[in-house]
Amino acid sequence: xxxxxxxxxxxxxxxxxxxxxxxxxxxxxxxxxxxxxxxxxxxxxxxxxxxxxxxxxxxxxxxxxxxxxxxxxxxxxxxxxxxxxxxxxxxxxxxxxxxxxxxxxxxxxxxxxxxxxxxxxxxxxxxxxxxxxxxxxxxxxxxxxxxxxxxxxxxxxxxxxxxxxxxxxxxxxxxxxxxxxxxxxxxxxxxxxxxxxxxxxxxxxxxxxxxxxxxxxxxxxxxxxxxxxxxxxxxxxxxxxxxxxxxxxxxxxxxxxxxxxxxxxxxxxxxxxxxxxxxxxxxxxxxxxxxxxxxxxxxxxxxxxxxxxxxxxxxxxxxxxxxxxxxxxxxxxxxxxxxxxxxxxxxxxxxxxxxxxxxxxxxxxxxxxxxxxxxxxxxxxxxxxxxxxxxxxxxxxxxxxxxxxxxxxxxxxxxxxxxxxxxxxxxxxxxxxxxxxxxxxxxxxxxxxxxxxxxxx
Numbered sequence: 035x036x037x038x039x040x041x042x043x044x045x046x047x048x049x050x051x052x053x054x055x056x057x058x059x060x061x062x063x064x065x066x067x068x069x070x071x072x073x074x075x076x077x078x079x080x081x082x083x084x085x086x087x088x089x090x091x092x093x094x095x096x097x098x099x100x101x102x103x104x105x106x107x108x109x110x111x112x113x114x115x116x117x118x119x120x121x122x123x124x125x126x127x128x129x130x131x132x133x134x135x136x137x138x139x140x141x142x143x144x145x146x147x148x149x150x151x152x153x154x155x156x157x158x159x160x161x162x163x164x165x166x167x168x169x170x171x172x173x174x175x176x177x178x179x180x181x182x183x184x185x186x187x188x189x190x191x192x193x194x195x196x197x198x199x200x201x202x203x204x205x206x207x208x209x210x211x212x213x214x215x216x217x218x219x220x221x222x223x224x225x226x227x228x229x230x231x232x233x234x235x236x237x238x239x240x241x242x243x244x245x246x247x248x249x250x251x252x253x254x255x256x257x258x259x260x261x262x263x264x265x266x267x268x269x270x271x272x273x274x275x276x277x278x279x280x281x282x283x284x285x286x287x288x289x290x291x292x293x294x295x296x297x298x299x300x301x302x303x304x305x306x307x308x309x310x311x312x313x314x315x316x317x318x319x320x321x322x323x324x325x326x327x328x329x330x331x332x333x334x335x336x337x338x339x340x341x342x343x344x345x346x347x348x349x350x351x352x353x354x355x356x357x358x359x360x361x362x363x364x365x366x367x368x369x370x371x372x373x374x375x376x377x378x379x380x381x382x383x384x385x386x387x388x389x390x391x392x393x394x395x396x397x398x399x400x401x402x403x404x405x406x407x408x409x410x411x412x413x414x415x416x417x418x419x420x421x422x423x424x425x426x427x428x429x430x431x432x433x434x435x436x437x438x439x440x441x442x443x444x445x446x447x448x449x450x451x452x453x454x455x456x457x458x459x460x461x462x463x464x465x466x467x468x469x470x471x472x473x474x475x476x477x478x479x480x481x482x483x484x485x486x487x488x489x490x491x
Contacts, residue, residue, distance in 0.1 A: 042478050043148035044085040047139075047164075048075060049157035051131055052121050055101065056108060058067050066302075066395040067177050067367030069371075070140045070239055071153055077240075077470030079105030079127065083477075085449070086147070090127070092116055093174065109138060123225060124156055132160050133156070133307055139168065142254075150476055153177060155198055158205035158332055171210040171480035176202065178392050179219070181226040186412060188306035188431075191346065203227055210480040213392035216414040235476045240466035242403040243400045246375050248404035248458055261266035272341075278404035278454040285379035294330055296444050299381035301336045301374065302396050309410065309431055310350055316436035318357040323437070327444055334364040336377050379404035382450045383443055387431055394418040398464050401425070401457035406450060408439045418464075424457035 048071065050386045055072045075085040084105045091110035095254030104458035111134035114127035140145070149174045154170035158174045177418055180194035180202055186194060193366065206212065208226040212234045214220040220387045221237050223229035284473035298311050317333050354363045366487040369377065378384065401418075407425035409415045420424040426442075428435045443450055 037180060039377075041481065042474055043083055044088065045147050046078065046149050046151050046477065048085050048087045049135075049150065049152040049258065050087055050089045050154070051128070052090065052124050052154065052180055054092065054110075055087055055102060056089075066239075066393070067153060069395055071177075072176070073240060073242060073317065073466045074470055074473060075106045076103045077466045078474065079103060081470055082271050083474060087139065089329050090114075090124070090131060093404055110156075110282055111135060111138065122195070125159075125201075126223075128156065128159055132163055132283045135160060135164055136167070139164070141143050146275060148171060149481060151175070151477075152205075155180070155201045155205060158209070159201050162205055162208035166208070166231075167226040171477075171484045172208060172210045173213060173480055174209040175206060175213040176205075176219075176223070176392070178390065179213075180224055182413070183307070183390045188238075188311075188389045191306040191389075200284040202203050208408075209233065211219060211235055211475060212478050215239055216417045218414060218417075219338075219392055235472075235475065235479075237469055237472040238464055239393050239395055239398070240469040241395070241461055241464050242371070243402060243462065243465055245371055245463070246378065246399045246402035248277045248379065249375075249452070250280045250284040269328035275448075275451040275455045278451045278458070280347050281404055282451070282454075283380045285376045288376055289380050289381050291332060292330070295332045296327065296440070296447075297332045297334065297380060297382045297384045298440055299336065299376060299383070299400075299405075299444075300385055301400070302386075304335065304339045304350055306388055311353055311388055312387035312431050312433055312436060313385045314350065314357055314359065314363070315433035316352050316440060317362065318359050319360070319433050319437040320440050321359065324441065324444065328362060331362045332357075332364060332365055333362050334377065334381075336366045336369060336374065338368050352451060355487060373401055375399070381405050382447075383408055383440070385436065386415065387428070387436060388412060388415070388430065391418075393417050397425070399460050401451075402455075404451075404454040404458045406453035406457050408436060420456070420460050424453060424460040447483075 050071050054069055057068055059272050078085050086107045086109055088109045088111055091112045095109045098110055113130035120428050149171050150161045150165045153159045153175050154177050161172050180198045184193045206229045211350050212223055212229055214223060214234055214236050217236055220234045223234055235467050243266055283293060300310050302308055304310055321328055354360045378400040383409045385404055386397055388410050391413040397409055397418040401424050402406055408421045409427055410453055411427040413428045419427060421427040426439050
């Protein structure tokens with residue numbers, strides 16, 4: 035039974051050490067977790083739970099506090115050099131971050147924060163120390179797991195270090211509640227980290243259905259001029275192929291893309307983990323067998339180098355040249371969420387050959403826009419994508435399998451719109467309001483259990 039609202043936390047301290055919610059997703063280490071934190075914080079605030087997000091200051095020019103949304107405050111904590119630190123360098127700065135968090139906490143009246151919610155293992159390390167010191171519950175979301183990532187490394191990728199594995203093990207033992215994106219991730223927490231089943235809660239991430247939907251008006255209309263999809267469509271939230279076709283045509287016109295093209299899109303951070311090379315090799319194989327497709331094929335990569343991809347930022351460009359397909363490949367820097375929605379709408383299909391995904395927010399965003407997905411059958415993608423209905427799940431990373439999947443869309447151009455309509459309907463089951471409600475329930479359970487043990491909050 036969900037507790038009365040009065041017993042839920044009034045204010046939550048949220049930790050995002052290595053990446054700021056103010057950063058542009060698709061750049062550096064900013065990605066799906068940034069979107070997750072921003073959207074969750076906004077929806078929690080709308081439910082009456084204030085959120086203060088603590089993140090590492092990456093510039094001396096940053097103000098100490100920034101209001102992200104009503105009821106959501108971002109606090110910049112000075113910890114180590116502002117610039118020049120990779121994510122791998124940050125464990126050495128965690129003591130400094132913890133000290134900065136302690137100072138910010140000490141400046142508030144007792145009981146100002148009711149609960150700590152940390153994201154990713156770096157934040158969890160700080161969170162377990164701070165929660166113990168202040169006697170408040172710790173709720174932690176891993177987002178990715180080192181042992182799972184290391185078990186599915188891409189060729190040439192760098193394994194996660196032992197310090198992370200040890201850190202995650204300590205966090206699992208210390209957290210009052212662990213939030214997993216899917217049942218599979220919950221099982222991985224139990225299997226690889228011996229997590230207590232009673233402390234693991236499954237909460238699916240969401241999608242902003244006011245931004246991502248089959249919308250012929252698109253980003254140029256502005257969020258205030260676009261109707262909510264539920265309000266705009268007749269019947270019980272219907273999306274038909276005609277709406278998808280119109281949305282796609284309008285988005286292609288806005289982006290300057292050919293109307294009759296086959297457009298397999300890659301969107302996200304450019305790094306081996308995400309498998310962008312698999313898509314390039316699949317396209318090369320497709321053209322080797324179907325050279326007549328070259329004149330109507332455009333393959334956009336929307337995003338920037340990240341993680342181990344920063345070591346060879348030009349690697350994907352060189353691979354495209356070596357494969358002889360630079361004429362069909364389009365590299366585009368990261369874009370804001372409204373413009374990203376147009377790239378989704380314009381695509382025939384989104385391709386996600388990831389080696390590991392805790393969920394796959396990009397897949398849900400694309401489907402919400404009426405675009406089917408070809409994805410690896412890994413992690414949370416079988417939950418995000420309904421195989422055979424809203425997309426195609428590929429068992430592995432053989433480019434030949436992805437080439438065959440793309441060929442089916444080339445042979446049946448109407449297939450993209452048919453599956454896209456089903457994809458949009460499927461994506462409506464993932465809303466951030468539901469994510470926030472479930473997360474608030476997890477908070478309530480953690481607080482109740484802490485108080486039952488006499489720990490207070």
